Amino acid sequence: MDQNQSLNIRMMVFATLFTVLIIIGGYISFPIPLSPLPIVLSDFFAMLAGLFLGKKWGSTSVGLFLFLGALGLPTFAGGKAGLVVLFGPTGGFLLGFLVSAFVVGLISWKGKPSLLKDFLALFFGNIFLYSIGILWLKFILKLTWREGIALGFLPFIPGIIIKVVVSIILINTMRPHLKQIIPHSLQGLGGADEHS
Numbered sequence: 001m002d003q004n005q006s007l008n009i010r011m012m013v014f015a016t017l018f019t020v021l022i023i024i025g026g027y028i029s030f031p032i033p034l035s036p037l038p039i040v041l042s043d044f045f046a047m048l049a050g051l052f053l054g055k056k057w058g059s060t061s062v063g064l065f066l067f068l069g070a071l072g073l074p075t076f077a078g079g080k081a082g083l084v085v086l087f088g089p090t091g092g093f094l095l096g097f098l099v100s101a102f103v104v105g106l107i108s109w110k111g112k113p114s115l116l117k118d119f120l121a122l123f124f125g126n127i128f129l130y131s132i133g134i135l136w137l138k139f140i141l142k143l144t145w146r147e148g149i150a151l152g153f154l155p156f157i158p159g160i161i162i163k164v165v166v167s168i169i170l171i172n173t174m175r176p177h178l179k180q181i182i183p184h185s186l187q188g189l190g191g192a193d194e195h196s
Contacts (some may be wrong), residue, residue, distance in 0.1 A: 010181070011057045018049035019068075022097070026077040035151045036089040036141070037133075040077045042131035044163045046097040047125050050104030051118065051171045052178070059106040062098045069094075092136020093152075096129035103128050109170075118171055123165045130156075 025041030032039060046065075067077040069085065076085045076094065085093060107121035130153050135151035138148035 012060075013054055015049070015057045015061040018053065018058070019064045020048070021045040022062065022065045023075045024060065026075065027079065029073070029077045032155050035155060037093065037137070037152060037156075038077050039156065039159055041131060041163075042077065043093070043097055043100070044167065046101045047104045047122055048167055048170065050101040050106075050125065051108050051121065051167060052174070053105065054103030054109040055102045057099055058101040062101045066094060066098060087140075089137055089140050090133075091140070093129065093133035095136070096132040100125035100129040101133060103121055111165060113175060115168060115172065118168050119164070121180075126160055127166070147179065 012079055022042050022045045025043075025045045027056045028041045030039040042065075046062050048060075049061040051060065052058070069081050070083055074081045077090065085091065104121040104125040107124060108118055110117070121131070134148045134152040137143065137152045138145065141148075143151065
């Protein structure tokens with residue numbers, strides 16, 4: 001087995017691990033009064049996948065999560081599953097997980113790692129997540145923009161801030177240790193996507 005095959009297998013294992021974490025994050029669910037959307041940790045793990053694995057493998061982990069849920073396995077928030085969930089009020093946020101993992105990986109894995117780059121990656125990842133989610137929520141429930149933002153964004157602001165801070169602490173704590181698992185050329189952030 002050559003080095004590229006070994007690396008791909010390793011990255012597949014990590015992507016699968018993050019898929020499991022995203023699923024677990026959906027079971028850690030807190031309903032919000034008057035909102036069809038619960039607070040979950042799935043988005044936290046989806047963006048961590050982008051930070052830790054880059055755009056390709058981070059979005060692969062989220063794609064597997066969505067695929068399993070679409071097949072009917074209870075992967076979505078609160079153990080829900082199926083296409084009815086993907087096309088329901090929360091569907092835009094589920095798609096947003098995929099886009100945000102890609103965006104976070106794209107930004108954070110370019111050039112030399114930095115706190116600012118990690119923050120910008122998570123900032124734009126959240127922008128994409130909530131933009132897609134609110135747009136879908138507005139369309140499905142026939143809401144005004146004000147109602148969509150009130151239901152799909154405002155209640156989540158404190159959680160977003162906490163998740164961003166924790167994500168930055170985790171990646172900056174773990175990044176030196178990741179060099180032992182993922183070659184330094186891949187830590188140069190961008191490499192896993194270019195070499196796989």
